Amino acid sequence: MSLERIFTPIKMGNMYLENRIKFPSIATDYVTDGEVNPQITAFYRERAKGGVGLAGICLCPTRLDQGPWLSIYDDRFIPGVKEIVKIFHDNGTKVYAQLIPGYSWAFPGRPVEFVSPSGISITGRVDPPYRLGGPRRGTATSRHILDESEIAQITEAFGDAARRAREAGFDALEFGTGGQYFIGQFLSPLINKRTDNYGGSLENRMRFCLEIIDSAKKNAGADWTYIIRWGRQFREDGVTVEDLKSTAIMLERAGIAAIDVIAGWHEDPVPMIQSSVPQGKWIYLADEVKQAVNVPVGTGTNIQDVEVAEKALREGKADYVYMARALVADPELPRKAKEGRLKDIRPCINCGRCYESAVVDEVGLSCTVNPQVGREWEYVVEPVPEPKKVFIIGGGPAGLEAARIASLRGHEVTLYDEKRRVGGATLLAGVIDQRIEKFNKYLQRQVKKWPLKEIRLGGKVTRNLLAETGPDVVVVASGGIPPVLDVPGIDGSNVLSGSDIQKLLGGGAIGRGGVGQRLLWRLASLLVRYWYNFGFVRWFLRFPFPFKKRVIIIGGGFAGCEMGEFLLGKGKQITIIEEGSKLGIDIGPVTRWVMMGRLREGNARLETGVQLEAITERGIKVRKNGASLFLEGDTVLLAKGLVANSGQMKNMIGNIANTRFIGDCSEPGKIMEAMKSGFLLGFEV
Template identity: 30%
Template sequence: MLEKLFEPIKIRELEVKNRLVVPAMVMNYCNTDGTATERYIAYHEARAEGGWGLIITEATAIDEHGKGFHNMAGLWSDDQIESHAKLAERVHQHGGKIAVQLYHAGRQTGSQITGVQPIAPSPIKDPTIDEIPHELTKAEIKELIEKYGDAALRAKKAGYDAAEIHGGHGYLINQFLSPFSNKRTDEYGGTIMNRTRFAVEIVENVRKKVGNDFPILFRISMEEFVEGGLTIEDTKVIARILEQAGVDAINCSAGVYKTMQYVIQPAAVPHAFMVDLAAEIKKVVTIPVIAVGRINDPFIAESVLLSEKADLIAMGRASLADPDFPNKVKEGKLDEIIQCIGCVQGCIGRLIKGLDVKCLVNPLTGKENEFTVKPANEKKKVFVAGGGIAGMQSAIIAARRGHEVHLYEKDDNLGGQWLLAAVPPNKAELNTFTIWQKNQLDKWGVHFHLKSELNENIVENEKPDAVIIATGAKPFVPNIPGVHLPEVVIAQDVLSGKKDVGQSVVVVGGGLVGAETAAHLANHGKKVVIIEMLNEIVKDGEPSVKHFLFKDLQEHNVEIITSAKVKEIKQGSITIEKDNDLREIGNIDSVVIAVGSKSENALKEKLQGKVDNIITVGDAIKVRKAIEAVEEGYEAGLAV
């Protein structure tokens, strides 16, 4: 049923063993001088081992002043070839093919990263970066064209199998292609032919330097989703021009920094949402077309190929979530695939803060050499208190190492708060991780005890060698007059279906839980008001997640009152203080409390002296994000 995925394909003379591509994703694992580290190499090697047909490295700068991130790859100097050669060699050892992506950030970087003023076709600031770029002269344009060709030649010398020229996502080449950023009136601006000239001259320069046996791919943003930006009809013309110039495959993406939610899409974006655009490109070119964008399931990938909308499928975050995705699909181990959940916490969520990339559902990403699961020297009895995502992760890793693991969960099902997080709109995909964890518990023989809360008596009787405390957190109920009235409920009870609400609802608390509970209720026909003490809701949320959440709240007419404090809850009304004035909101049927949670870790103190090794993980230490909970669970499983 999934045969098309594993048909070989040629890009120029390069034979790719299947249709599965790891696209370029900046990981921030390299040295600041652009050389490849062992961490960077091991990360790519794991994907080659996992069976991906073509791996495209992260954006690799062709100029030291073209970097958009501190720790990204570079090929602007011959001194960098050696480290990249090690990467190519390690990928080839596993039968993989690897292409380098050549890139210059243009105006989508800043002097705090490069030390110099950014450059662009025109002296117009990127909407997301507060720095006016230097307008390139024709002489400077010619220099940059040579640098792309020189970097491609270095890539060939390093043993890479192909080069991809990054002409998308609002970076320098894209800035020339798009009327959104290119306001020139010389031969590099104005008409489509002129705006494409820079890209064409780069392709020609690369071809001249690497010869005819080295494939050239081109990544493009088919739609920029900005005012006056590229549309699919523009891009179809550009794709034809590029094919004529010598490009061997088109990698079809979308978006720029201003529309980052379409470059790296959260779960609110439909699966394979760009595929119909890629199909439009495929209609006008004869070279292979690569589709990308929220494709995280093998059946969706297969159906895209069968519908002939694309020739290859790029699955970036799916490869972060599970580097062994192709091998598992090929071997029919579909229930063992860790699926990307579109949370964007570990990937773009960390990258925009200048941090290295991780993955919520796979702590091994970027720690391939560090988090190796090896059999334990001595088999132990390990008890885990709590069956949320942190507890299950620790139980899985401890069991994989050969320990006898018992998981205790006081409720009648596993998943904890994660189950509730999957209830609001566009969040159901979180359940795929719970299903994977439960499958792994079964596979590795973990004994789980539902409706059974681990306590000191069980520990004294059973005498485990180690206890991992993953008891999570419980909702915080503020001391507001009227908070114990029958019409007042906590958000978790609403999401779990334990409590119902009336038609008119006030949600107290505008953090992620409060805002998503409000969206859930509004989507089910309720009239909702959010009250938040801070000056904005979801203050620490991921920008792209917030973009679609706020859009949902707006479309469902949810009223948002910020910088306000709840003073009293009465039957049918709520009193708030805003701008030193008291205000009453009437005709209220229900009040939902969502003002945060507090750690639940009383067990730790009770077990002191009763067991040698006690490890606390996740929210039981401090209430944070799921990415920390899963990583700490993984580390605890390695530590016992």
């Protein structure tokens, strides 16, 4: 598909944009006390170089308690943000400031408070889903109801902040007022129960937002470009699509030059950004708004692939696209797309870990597939003065990332994997999740482009081999192993582990079961060895091999729940048992509620606080609350996670000086942790 439309320049207010890809402003949590620092500067430098048409920087117009955004509530912040503006302008990229206060405000002489139109929240809880610089979880006893004089103070503060942003040199100002945050909440009849000028009719509910726009224009000048993010609410009696359209008309009249149509609110009970949500699902919202206004309308939220965006623009459903996570994952996406190098774009896998790191855990924005995110200022690939011979055992995410960085730095890298294809855990995860399939394929292609000395697949690493090659450094990234489960029946022909399947997908054979079953395994391994296709495996799993109809999954962590959700979709009946008191304890909050909801909807039997006692051909014996239970099932899948494998690997390779263990082999985790350990090792050797 040619990408003509997305690379056609567009006028937005007084700005001319080179292309129609916008990197929306996001919370990074890299800042302390709202000040610019080398970490955030380096993060934006990478994004400025990547070729986006427009990029955004969040600025907070009020003081917060360690918020995730830069501040602009005082003139002293102007010089810092000027630096960031300059970085974008030096790279020929337009940049806007987004004014965003989140859920909170700090009035003079008062602590930071959660504020709201009527003191109520959609969930009924005082704490919003993300604190975003507001009171620490559990410390606020209410959401303060803003009175009219406080509303006026906030409006004035927005005006001052807008003036500062203009002084800093931004090309435009965006109001981060739509959606869930407190100003957007005024629009929602569900939680705006006011009877004054700011409640009741749609006009009244829009008043606060329109006054803010007016104040910004008065302070920063009506000749500047003002844009906004605006969204609906997926709740009965909430902000409807019709409201969205009527208010968009009001915004256009107020001088708004472009509208980003966002999906919904964090509190909405609808998955919006998880991998189970089809790409482009929310384009229809922009299409609706576009029919109501004449200013450019942007679509986005769960658009990862440029082709999906191009199609929406060509069909006239939107004028531009905003892509946040796709550009976190690969800041060079626009440049690569323009050069026709779509296959070189590192795909975002929709895992949600970026949200979790930046706004839930408040540890700074990180990305699973791009470990450089947040580390751009410390880790820069430069040639090493003395290249070393580096031998990497294991071509999973950790080994590959170590190989990439070490080879780019000039080391002589040999990558070895006993499987016949690289990707490690992504080989299985890619069957379950098509975004990970995309990532695996990306890795398979890229590994051939990195300056590795050699890639050896499908053979065993022996002590002799290591002695012959004489590496300076051996990096062991061979993955973890399943924990030993000492229960009767564990070696039964109906028992499978995640590692068995991974081995099979890597082209290896599984020596289990009777003659017939072994033959089937053999055939399957030959098939995947010479003709491996994620889609085919996905399709094939609806048949009763290797999973029969009733599957019992031992282990209710991420691996078990994800597999359970996937197999439900293949028509299997699922039982998941977990020793602990909670399922999915290692699943982040962005994903967990969606996964649990789908398991429940699929009538999966979910048992917690259960000890496995034995496996039989008809199911499993367990103990729960002191009583014995028998759970029927045909196939038992062991998914109790992995344990480190460094001990076994040490025995295998012998006592070689300068051996390093990374990834699951040293400390089992998810793809993000594996990639990070490979990245750091690549810089360390």
